[in-house]
Amino acid sequence: MSDPEFRSDFLRTLSARGYIHQVTDAAALDARAAAGVVTAYVGYDCTAPSLHIGNLVSIMMLRWLQKTGHRPIVLMGGGTTRVGDPSGKDEGRPMLTSEQIEANKASIRRIFERFLDFDGPNAAIMVDNDEWLSGLGYISFLRDIGRHFSVNRMLTFDSVRLRLDREQPLSFIEFNYMICQAYDYLELFRRHGCALQMGGSDQWGNIVNGTDLIRRVDGGEAFGLTTPLITRADGAKMGKTAQGAVWLNEDALPAFDYWQFWRNTHDADVGRFLRLFTDLDMVEIERLEGLEGAGINDAKVVLATEATALCRGRAAAEAAAATAAATFADGGAGEDLPSFAVAAPVNILDALVGLGFAASKGEARRLVQQGGARVDGEAAGETMLVAPGQKVSAGKKRHGVIVAA
RNA sequence: GGAGGGGUGGCCGAGCGGUCAAUGGCAGCAGACUGUAAAUCUGCCGGGUUUUCCCUACGUUGGUUCAAAUCCAACCCCCUCCA
Structure with missing residues (x-):
């Protein structure tokens, strides 16, 4: 190389x-x-x-x-x-x-x-x-x-x-x-x-x-x-997600989502991306990409935090990392999560749509029916109401909180 | 200008009068397995509605028909061949 x-x-x-x-x-x-x-x-x-x-x-x-x-x-x-x-x-x-x-x-x-x-x-x-x-x-x-x-x-x-x-x-x-x-x-x-x-x-x-x-x-x-043209290990073009392009500006894509993008890097891409998209020295990168099995996740966290720090500042990167740790590792909720403000308790379907986790109520309903929607970690039913302070999740990766309007 | 072919859901691509919200594939979402990975398997995949109901949709506008993505006409756009 x-x-x-x-x-x-x-x-x-x-x-x-x-x-x-x-x-x-x-x-x-x-x-x-x-x-x-x-x-x-x-x-x-x-x-x-x-x-x-x-x-x-x-x-x-x-x-x-x-x-x-x-x-x-x-x-x-x-x-x-x-x-x-x-x-x-x-x-x-x-x-x-x-x-x-x-x-x-x-x-x-x-x-x-x-x-x-x-x-x-x-x-x-x-x-x-x-x-x-x-x-x-x-x-x-x-x-x-x-x-x-x-x-x-x-x-x-x-x-x-x-x-x-x-x-x-x-x-x-x-x-x-x-x-x-x-x-x-x-x-x-x-x-x-x-x-x-x-x-x-x-x-x-x-x-x-x-x-x-x-x-x-x-x-x-x-x-x-x-x-070189940078592609992902699976051959897909870099930076295209279901939601569209991964934007560099904060107002086009929140720091937490930017961090998550890097956190979800494929195993095979970690070393290459660390070299290309962070300032870390090569010795450290070689150590990180040498991590075996699930240990590679630690390297992904470093990649996400370092890449986010460059683009959004250290504080935003640390905050995103902290939110991710609180949300994924501890099952709680971090401050950077998407939020949906309501004046009174609302139906779970409206909450999912409001958080942007479903494009329509029909999609939200499907999510619930398939067991993909959770409130504070528990599977949600279609008629469930959610109130400020509760955490709403769609699938394993998307989490948000309900806040008071 | 002449002769053909075509415009279908995010993309590709079937359907060619009713059983069509429309076969397939890709992408996407969810579930299982896991490591917030990959691969694999399963389900979902226009909108609304607690559902054998209602909207909106097959380039556009009209028409024929009890009934049209499917037939007809005009128009718009794309492609191929000829000039």
């Missing part, structure tokens, strides 16, 4: 922790990182007010970048968002207003402030590609930038080729997306001396386009690095 060849802390750390899939010129980048400060960026979409677990690998890379003495840039795709990203299958996604985009950016920035240091010597910066994209003149852009892109080559890119092979429509704006992204890199290279772009493995082609553009236009040397 680790590559002892690397001399720079930066690449040695990324390599040892499993972040690296491909690098354009590993040796040259390593030399550059060993010799001085490297400025690197990752681009993010800002169509939603929160990023999700799928973005976490790259966020952690930026964190390690900074921790090993280099300078991170967070690029927000405000400009491209304004155009409307057509990469999805359905074109019908809503166009966001400027106000929404600004609000999303502000919301997303709060997450980065947890992971990165925006002050100090290697202060992270956040920039929006709207700064340069929206002011572009079409003809001059074609002349200065467009001439460096060969359509023949663009047609060979997976993102394009797959679409053409399957005879699915590919809009012109989408075809131009890779040019915009390459141009982003050039701008960051010029404005901030940014010489490294990182991203998921699906971004390889786009990243390489950027490094090529920089070489052709400015004769500069820039690098690219991609992470």
Whole structure:
């Protein structure tokens, strides 16, 4: 896993922790990182007010970048968002207003402030590609930038080729997306001396386009690095739950649920996730992943608490861990549990719906009939009333409390 | 523009006049077994209702019929082939 060849802390750390899939010129980048400060960026979409677990690998890379003495840039795709990203299958996604985009950016920035240091010597910066994209003149852009892109080559890119092979429509704006992204890199290279772009493995082609553009236009040397696609041991995509994406922002997903997400990691993923999603040192991680049988649960608790601490703060992580311990180990109730406020005792079915454990009363009824609903640990009947102070559970994992309105 | 094919529940995909809230599969939920894991087995899986009841639903809008997801018409959208 680790590559002892690397001399720079930066690449040695990324390599040892499993972040690296491909690098354009590993040796040259390593030399550059060993010799001085490297400025690197990752681009993010800002169509939603929160990023999700799928973005976490790259966020952690930026964190390690900074921790090993280099300078991170967070690029927000405000400009491209304004155009409307057509990469999805359905074109019908809503166009966001400027106000929404600004609000999303502000919301997303709060997450980065947890992971990165925006002050100090290697202060992270956040920039929006709207700064340069929206002011572009079409003809001059074609002349200065467009001439460096060969359509023949663009047609060979997976993102394009797959679409053409399957005879699915590919809009012109989408075809131009890779040019915009390459141009982003050039701008960051010029404005901030940014010489490294990182991203998921699906971004390889786009990243390489950027490094090529920089070489052709400015004769500069820039690098690219991609992470492997992180999947779960059972092959499913990371971070998708029944409820949807696992959001990083507190207001999109409570800390307790975030903690629970990590706590429920598959056995086979624990070691890998500890390396990728926590700051723990490698010796400790090796000890944790060596735990046998049920002991692996201790490692999962550490994983959950450490990962939550990074994203939500230590206090929130400890609180979530305490709630989990009180709820699962002792059968009681912790403070972080979801709650449902009532003025007077209510029917168990309404309580289950109110807590969000059932989408409808019919579903709540089924839950009760199958013995999955419990009040203070005892199986509940359909007509049972619950009052403030009682704990309501749905299945083994979902617990909530009734509180007075 | 011409000729075909198709739009069904979160997804895939059957049904082609009544017995259809609609076969299967996936996903999901619950139960058993466990370790808040995996695998396996069982049950559930539109909404309401203490239930052989009522709503809403098979692209949209009309029509035929005692009765339509199923037939007809128009429209919208997607795909294939031809121009």
